[in-house]
Amino acid sequence: MLTIDELYDLAKRRRSVRGYDFNEGKDIPREDIEKILEIARWAPSAGNGQPWQFIVIRDREMREKIVELYLKQLEPKREMEFALRGERNISSPGFKNAPVFILVIGDPRVNEAYPVRTREEKGFQHFTTGLANATLLIHLAVAALGMGSQYVSDASSPYMATMLKAYLGIPDYFKIYELIPVGYLKKPISPAPRLELEQLVHYEKFDPKKGRSDEQMKQFIFSITRRGAYGKKDNQRDHQDRA
Ligand SMILES: Cc1cc2nc3c(=O)[nH]c(=O)nc-3n(C[C@H](O)[C@H](O)[C@H](O)COP(=O)(O)O)c2cc1C
Structure with a gap:
């Protein structure tokens, strides 16, 4: 097992x-x-x-x-x-x-x-x-x-x-x-980077402190997603294709 x-x-x-x-x-x-x-x-x-x-x-x-x-x-x-x-x-x-x-x-x-x-x-x-x-x-x-x-x-x-x-x-x-x-x-x-567990988990109810503003979402997309090249500079990327 x-x-x-x-x-x-x-x-x-x-x-x-x-x-x-x-x-x-x-x-x-x-x-x-x-x-x-x-x-x-x-x-x-x-x-x-x-x-x-x-x-x-x-x-x-x-x-x-x-x-x-x-x-x-x-x-x-x-x-x-x-x-x-x-x-x-x-x-x-x-x-x-x-x-x-x-x-x-x-x-x-x-x-x-x-x-x-x-x-x-x-x-x-x-x-x-x-x-x-x-x-x-x-x-x-x-x-x-x-x-x-x-x-x-x-x-x-x-x-x-x-x-x-x-x-x-x-x-x-x-x-x-x-x-x-x-x-x-x-x-x-x-x-590839991931959000931290504490950013994702809500106990019992949705925790508004964990809700992301549009600005925070934009920062996220342009940092640790593939569109943001995982937060790396282009010349440091070890991934070539994008989803
Ligand atoms: C539905 C789906 C579609 C994806 N399509 C592509 C793709 O077309 N090309 C690619 O290189 N990666 C693709 N990916 C991989 C994601 O980019 C990748 O899972 C993400 O960047 C996290 O990296 P990791 O899989 O190494 O953890 C896809 C992933 C999923 C779940």
């Missing part, structure tokens, strides 16, 4: 690993991928609908095609970022050398597993939460095996999702949820 301290260590050790941390030379055994996905299938899902399917992509040519898609869809993303915010710091795919990509896709027909009112009110939310839970378990399992993974959420943007369906023969009714490159780390990376 995992102890609470081991769980804490695992939660803290899981990192979004990007770029140079992957080592193309070292392949991942199929058994490890199966262990990871065996864990993912125990994720909780609304109505036990288990909306997930996992596509494991090892083929180098296909991975390269996926990286090309990613780069192509970055163009309008960059343009929009610059047009609205004057910011230019969305950069290229650090995940390109990961030896395995896992694509998490969801079958929305499982929403019939919910009561009618739930399906109508919260169908999409429940479906997405199930996929998110399986995705998180994948990341944790990868970390437990001493490897690294990351989210490539642009996989679900309309252009990339459509093309992924075409390349991988995925039926159109599926939702492309998340692309997860998996690989070995070349060197450990430092944790």
Whole structure:
């Protein structure tokens, strides 16, 4: 049985690993991928609908095609970022050398597993939460095996999702949820900052002292989030892509 301290260590050790941390030379055994996905299938899902399917992509040519898609869809993303915010710091795919990509896709027909009112009110939310839970378990399992993974959420943007369906023969009714490159780390990376526990926890009632003003929220966004480059100067960043 995992102890609470081991769980804490695992939660803290899981990192979004990007770029140079992957080592193309070292392949991942199929058994490890199966262990990871065996864990993912125990994720909780609304109505036990288990909306997930996992596509494991090892083929180098296909991975390269996926990286090309990613780069192509970055163009309008960059343009929009610059047009609205004057910011230019969305950069290229650090995940390109990961030896395995896992694509998490969801079958929305499982929403019939919910009561009618739930399906109508919260169908999409429940479906997405199930996929998110399986995705998180994948990341944790990868970390437990001493490897690294990351989210490539642009996989679900309309252009990339459509093309992924075409390349991988995925039926159109599926939702492309998340692309997860998996690989070995070349060197450990430092944790991204988190808010302190005392800033987040309210006992019995919402504590107004912990409510953040718009100004405080702005400071937060431009400091320790990815938009604020985790509070580091640009030239100190060890993370290249942005969510
Ligand atoms: C829903 C979701 C989408 C994300 N999308 C991306 C993404 O597209 N690219 C990326 O590099 N990181 C992505 N991330 C990773 C976050 O940037 C990352 O979790 C956060 O900066 C904290 O860093 P950590 O995961 O190393 O603790 C995503 C995370 C979540 C939960």
